[in-house]
């Protein structure tokens with residue numbers, strides 16, 4: 001897209017995009033560290049993640065303020081309007097992803113012993129998948145690649161499936177030995193956090209698609225977390 | 236909305252219109268259907284032909300010696316350029332409001348009464364008075380001027396003058412109201428009043444407004460036409476034009492990338 005007649009307008013929009021790119025990079029780092037911290041029970045790394053989360057909150061507010069000011073000053077239209085609306089929404093999703101990474105990191109403190117191998121692999125697969133989804137969706141945003149966004153959107157299904165199987169696995173452990181319940185509950189929250197991160201990456205994917213095409217994704221969204229139906233199993 | 240507009244018969248239909256000023260080709264192969272009871276906005280860079288096309292809808296171009304036109308403009312299915320068309324009569328069906336308010340140097344009452352009088356629309360004095368009051372009411376001006384109907388129209392504020400001109404235009408019961416940048420000389424409050432008025436008038440009229448304010452076009456119209464270098468680039472639902480226009484030239488223009 002060519003430049004605006006008013007150069008300051010271009011500068012404002014590119015400042016928002018730069019901030020968002022930084023925010024995305026930081027969220028990725030936070031998520032990676034949170035997953036490592038949990039897997040290795042690295043309390044120092046976990047605390048680092050927790051401490052840094054505030055930065056993401058600050059950045060989100062900054063994007064919101066810049067976007068609001070640009071809307072007030074320039075009354076953006078068409079692509080520009082979508083660009084700014086989408087930046088606000090993506091920033092909100094990234095901020096939530098940051099919260100969920102922080103929350104995952106917090107679980108590290110509650111897990112005092114090494115995880116059973118099967119659970120560890122499941123959780124680590126979920127972690128890498130969530131990381132990959134986040135990375136891909138941020139790339140899709142940077143490259144303005146609607147196809148890539150769509151593929152992230154579709155892949156969320158796998159993350160959901162993995163979450164459902166981990167959920168089942170955790171239930172089994174808890175039923176086998178009530179002493180596992182404490183740890184398993186924390187792992188369950190950890191897994192749920194990763195699943196929620198997946199949901200936020202699909203939100204971002206939807207917004208990228210809208211940004212590029214000016215319309216929303218037409219397909220039905222693949223179904224999702226079915227654990228609410230599974231809990232009946234316990235009885 | 237789209238369907239409702241599409242299903243009703245167009246009030247104005249232009250077919251393959253070309254307009255020249257001497258050698259200058261100002262409107263090129265323009266065809267368009269303009270729906271009734273809706274506001275259409277014409278936007279585009281200066282000199283792209285918005286006013287030229289607008290004026291062809293009530294034959295105001297006839298008054299320009301160098302101006303020549305080919306193609307057809309139909310009002311309710313009937314050609315307005317047919318030999319038997321009475322231009323004065325036509326202009327009572329297709330009223331016009333200009334950029335600069337141009338009340339006659341006469342009383343407020345006479346400004347509005349003029350049209351009905353020359354078209355012989357009023358049966359008697361009471362009838363005429365009623366028409367004037369109604370038109371002033373429709374133009375949301377009556378309350379402000381009811382105590383001084385005999386004062387001069389030129390003594391009103393710019394925004395009031397513009398509403399007086401709108402009252403004058405609607406006094407003859409037109410079907411179509413053409414407005415060429417009606418708010419460009421008005422402050423934001425007066426502009427808001429006119430926009431509010433346009434919103435009300437669209438229930439009964441086919442309105443076309445030329446405007447340089449994208450925001451105004453987005454606010455008041457249901458349809459927007461983008462003109463560029465004498466061609467109609469895109470004419471569609473206003474909501475679509477301002478969120479996701481189809482043509483790159485439209486996108487560039489409304490986002491402030493050329494003009």
Ligand SMILES: Nc1ncnc2c1ncn2[C@@H]1O[C@H](COP(=O)(O)OP(=O)(O)OP(=O)(O)O)[C@@H](O)[C@H]1O
Nearest residue numbers: 256259261280281282283284285286287288299301
């Ligand atoms: N009376 C005239 N004689 C010769 N050329 C004219 C005349 N009126 C308009 N033109 C030319 O025709 C073209 C279209 O003019 P028009 O006034 O329709 O543009 P416009 O879109 O209304 O522009 P603006 O937004 O500045 O009012 C321009 O190039 C203009 O110079």
Ligand SMILES: [Mg+2]
Nearest residue numbers: 285286287415
């Ligand atoms: Mg003009």
